[in-house]
Amino acid sequence: MAAVTLEGLGKSFHTGAPALRDLSLHIADGEFVSLVGPSGCGKSTTLNLIAGLDQPTSGTVRIGERIVNGLSPAERDVAMVFQSYALYPHKDVRGNLAFPLEVARLERGEIERRVGETAEMLGIRELLARRPRELSGGQRQRVALGRALVRRPQVYLFDEPLSNLDAALRMEMRAEIKALHQRLRATFVYVTHDQAEAMTLSDRIALLRAGELQQVSPPREIYRQPVNRFVAAFFGVPRINVLPPDALGLSGEGLLGVRPEDLEISTAPGTGSVAATVDLVELTGAETWVTLSLGGERVVGRAPADFALEPGAAAWIRAQRHLRFDDEGRTIP
Amino acid sequence: MKRGLALFFFVGPFLWMALTSLWPEAQLTRPLPEALTLASYAGLGGSFARAVANSLLVAALTTAVCLAAGSAAAFAIARLPVPGKGGLLAFALAVSMFPPIATVSPLYLVLRTLGLRDSLPGLVLPYTTFALPLTLWLMTSFFRALPDELYRAARVDGCTPWQAYLRVFLPLSAPALATSAILVFIFSWNELLYALALISTPERRTIPVAIVLFAGEHAEPWGQIAAASMVATLPLAALVLLFQRRIVAGLTAGAVKG
Numbered sequence: 001m002a003a004v005t006l007e008g009l010g011k012s013f014h015t016g017a018p019a020l021r022d023l024s025l026h027i028a029d030g031e032f033v034s035l036v037g038p039s040g041c042g043k044s045t046t047l048n049l050i051a052g053l054d055q056p057t058s059g060t061v062r063i064g065e066r067i068v069n070g071l072s073p074a075e076r077d078v079a080m081v082f083q084s085y086a087l088y089p090h091k092d093v094r095g096n097l098a099f100p101l102e103v104a105r106l107e108r109g110e111i112e113r114r115v116g117e118t119a120e121m122l123g124i125r126e127l128l129a130r131r132p133r134e135l136s137g138g139q140r141q142r143v144a145l146g147r148a149l150v151r152r153p154q155v156y157l158f159d160e161p162l163s164n165l166d167a168a169l170r171m172e173m174r175a176e177i178k179a180l181h182q183r184l185r186a187t188f189v190y191v192t193h194d195q196a197e198a199m200t201l202s203d204r205i206a207l208l209r210a211g212e213l214q215q216v217s218p219p220r221e222i223y224r225q226p227v228n229r230f231v232a233a234f235f236g237v238p239r240i241n242v243l244p245p246d247a248l249g250l251s252g253e254g255l256l257g258v259r260p261e262d263l264e265i266s267t268a269p270g271t272g273s274v275a276a277t278v279d280l281v282e283l284t285g286a287e288t289w290v291t292l293s294l295g296g297e298r299v300v301g302r303a304p305a306d307f308a309l310e311p312g313a314a315a316w317i318r319a320q321r322h323l324r325f326d327d328e329g330r331t332i333p
Numbered sequence: 334m335k336r337g338l339a340l341f342f343f344v345g346p347f348l349w350m351a352l353t354s355l356w357p358e359a360q361l362t363r364p365l366p367e368a369l370t371l372a373s374y375a376g377l378g379g380s381f382a383r384a385v386a387n388s389l390l391v392a393a394l395t396t397a398v399c400l401a402a403g404s405a406a407a408f409a410i411a412r413l414p415v416p417g418k419g420g421l422l423a424f425a426l427a428v429s430m431f432p433p434i435a436t437v438s439p440l441y442l443v444l445r446t447l448g449l450r451d452s453l454p455g456l457v458l459p460y461t462t463f464a465l466p467l468t469l470w471l472m473t474s475f476f477r478a479l480p481d482e483l484y485r486a487a488r489v490d491g492c493t494p495w496q497a498y499l500r501v502f503l504p505l506s507a508p509a510l511a512t513s514a515i516l517v518f519i520f521s522w523n524e525l526l527y528a529l530a531l532i533s534t535p536e537r538r539t540i541p542v543a544i545v546l547f548a549g550e551h552a553e554p555w556g557q558i559a560a561a562s563m564v565a566t567l568p569l570a571a572l573v574l575l576f577q578r579r580i581v582a583g584l585t586a587g588a589v590k591g
Contacts, residue, residue, distance in 0.1 A: 053485050074491040086486035090504045100490035103500075147490070157489075 001186050002064035002154040003029045004050060009059035011045050011211075019045045021211045023059070032181050032188040033216075034198035036234070037208035043191045046208070047157050050189060052076045063154055074103075079148035080157040083164055085140045087132040093119075093143050094128040100151045118150040138169045145180070158190040162197065174200060195235045199223070207231055229329035232257050238289055240323075241299040248319050249274045254332060257323035263301035264318045265290060267309065273316040278309045292317060347566070354559035361555055373556035374564075381561055383536060384543035388565075391453050391539060392521040395460040399517045400510060402461075403468030408498045410469070411476035412484050422473065429466035437530050444531060451533050459527050464517040471516075475509035476502060508582040515580060519569055540565045 004027040011020040020042040027033045035043040048054040049061055052073040061068050068076050079100070087096050097118060101111045119125045122142045132140055141161065148156055161177070162170045178201055181188050192198055198205045199219045206216040207230075215227045226232035232240045241258045245251055248258070249272065266273065276294035288307040291300050292315060301317065309315055324332045353361070355369040410418045440459055441450065449455030479502065487497035503510075525541040532538055538546070544561045547554055573580065 048485075051485075051489055053488055072493070073488045074493065078489065080486070080489040082482040082486055084480055084482045086480065086482035088483070088486075088501055090501075099500075103491040103496065147486075151490075 001029050003027060003031075003062075004155055004187060004189065005060075005062040006046070006050070007060045007062070009046070009049060009061065010057045011042070011049060011054065012057045017211065018057070019211050020049070020056075023208075023213050025206055025213065025216060027187060027189060029187055030185045032190065032201060032203045034190045034192060034202040034205045035208060036192055036195060036198045036205060037214075038234075039193060040210070041208040042211040043193075043208050044159060045211075047080075047159055047189065047191050050076075050155070051078050051080055051157055076155075077151075077153050078155045078157055079151050079153040080159060081141075081144050081148050081161045083160040085132070085144040085164070087140060087143055087147075089132055092129055092131050093124065093135075093146075096132070096143055097128075097146050097150050100147065104151075114150050114152075118146045121149070122146050137165050138173065141165060141173055145177075149180075149184075153186075155187045155189065158188065158192075160192055161190075162192070163194075170197075177201065196237070199235065207234060225331070226257075226323070227331055229255070229257065229325045229331075232323060232325075232331070236260070238300040238302075242325070243297045243299065245324075247274070247295050247297045248317075248322075250319075250322075252324065254324055254326045256319070257325060258299070258319045259321070260289070260300045260302040262319060262321040263299060264320055265292070265301050265303055265307075265309075266316050266318075269316045270318065273318040276315050276317050278311050278313045278315050280311060281307065281309070283307075290315075350559045350562055350566075353555055354563050356556060358554070358556045373554075373560035376554075376557055377560055377564070380535065380538075381540075381543055381564075384538050384540050385564065387453060387537060388522055388540040391456050391460065392518045394454075394457045395464060395521040396514050396517045398457065398461050399464050399468045400514060403465050403513065404472045404503065404506065404510065405498065407469050407472030408476050408502055409494075411473050412497075412502075413494055422470065425466035425469050429463055433463070433526050437526065440527070441530060450531055451537065453537060455531055456524075456528060456539070459531075460521045460524060464520050467516060467520075468513040471513045472506065472509055475506055479505060508579045511576050511579040512582075515572060515576060518572070522565070522569060 006023055006025045009020060009023040010018060012018040023042075023046060025033075035046055037043050045054065049056050050063075052068065052071055052075075056069065063076060063078070088099060091099065094115060097115045098111050101114060106114075115128075116125075119128055122145060124139065124142050124146060127135065127139060127143070132143070135143065141164075144161070158177075162173055165173060174197060181201075190198070190201060202219055204216055204218050205222050207214045207222065209230055215222055215231050217225070222231060223235050226235070229242060233242070236259060238260045241260065241263065242255050243258070245254075245256050248256060250256065264273075269275070274294055276292040276299070278290060279293050279298070280291035282289040282291075283305065285305070287305055288303045289300055290303050290307060290309070291298060293299075294317065299317065326332050354373050355371070356366050357368070357370050357372065360366045409415050410422060415421070436459075444450045444455045444458070447455075449458065483501060484497055487501045488494075492500060523541060524539075525545065528539045528542045529545065532542060540561070544558055544565070547558050547561065
């Protein structure tokens, strides 16, 4: 196991803006760090730079104590799980699991022992003789995980590994990856565009935007104390409400950010509440999402499942808690 | 009806050739022969067997060289950061567009200087230059159609680019290899111009040259020519029928997303 340290990492391709600008990030030994952001934000580029599939334009990548710039993936001792699984179609599951060990020229007996162990751990022992095309999506994902595990690398890299699975299976595999990390206590670097995945899995989340790191924090902190409006809007469903202070009857500069769960909706006026009209009521099962309009603004609030108001009804809202952003979108503490 | 007509259009000449090869030589102008005979085949003789062996050797060698060089080069073009690879592909295509007749005399001089004129390896060389671009294009489009993550996975699993080619991409490229092999083989098997111009020793003639030279000053041995053509065509037809599915799969690689 090893820590991963990125220092001033930059990557430019021939065309357009740099894919990554001056990224510095320390991932501790045994830590689970997610890289998140909208597509094109540089998260996959970062993963490729750590894996050695691509070379940085500037900066250094360190795995453990070693600077690995210029080393091939083989010399870096990292394993990667891909979105499309990238199993070798011409090899059966056993062949897929054994492949990295064969390339590393391990002894036959050792290879078989490790393949057996890994298959046991992931519950894919009975699939060993099958070809990838005979497997379901979840089984393929398990084999892809196994191919990474079997090597016992210094660092595990995940490139959107769950994006190709359906919702139910995604939840299941998510829990499994989390359990795996708790068991292995290895360094995991996990790329995803799904904020819920990052929230549930990570020790810390790094949010990137257009090649620039916005914030690195534990999930709770990045949700409660985002450094700017972009970070605030990236996490949380429904999205954070952003509106001028006077709309909520408050004073001061800039814009306010109110999480839907911090918006109190009541049927009668109270202290500090403002009048609004219910526009839309969406029952999601455990709770209700209520869209209201006040003045020219629209806000979304979270209410219990038994929320009784119909669209068109009058309501009173109050922000229990809010963030404040300045003109550049930075959070004012 | 339409289908029958189309079938006749394609198969008719072949049937005619087959019949001619079995028709007794003296009765070729009659509407019906007294009996069919294998005499024309028997009369082909040892020199034609020699030509078949030569053709086999030249076509097999050309195919082997084209596949080995072409698939490795195609892999590099499709997967590795080779500077100017687009230009390379266009250049290869341009080479194959040259009218062969325009290159016969310079090639003759080059091969004579190299001491390869009138030798079978001396045929493999120009055949390869003409067939390699085809292989290169076919294999490149095939390799490009394979998912990029497969290459990245192989690299992270510890492969060098060369190992990724040998252990992952080559085993997956059987359809494209089969297609390229057959097209290159057919091209070399049928080639007449260079073989006629570069080979002078009778023992080194290939099938097309041998067939052309059947015709003497005073006689056209139609039966033998037809028999020889049958011998030249049947193995190819069998090969293509055997592999037709793979050929189609190879030709359409990358046309639609798998």
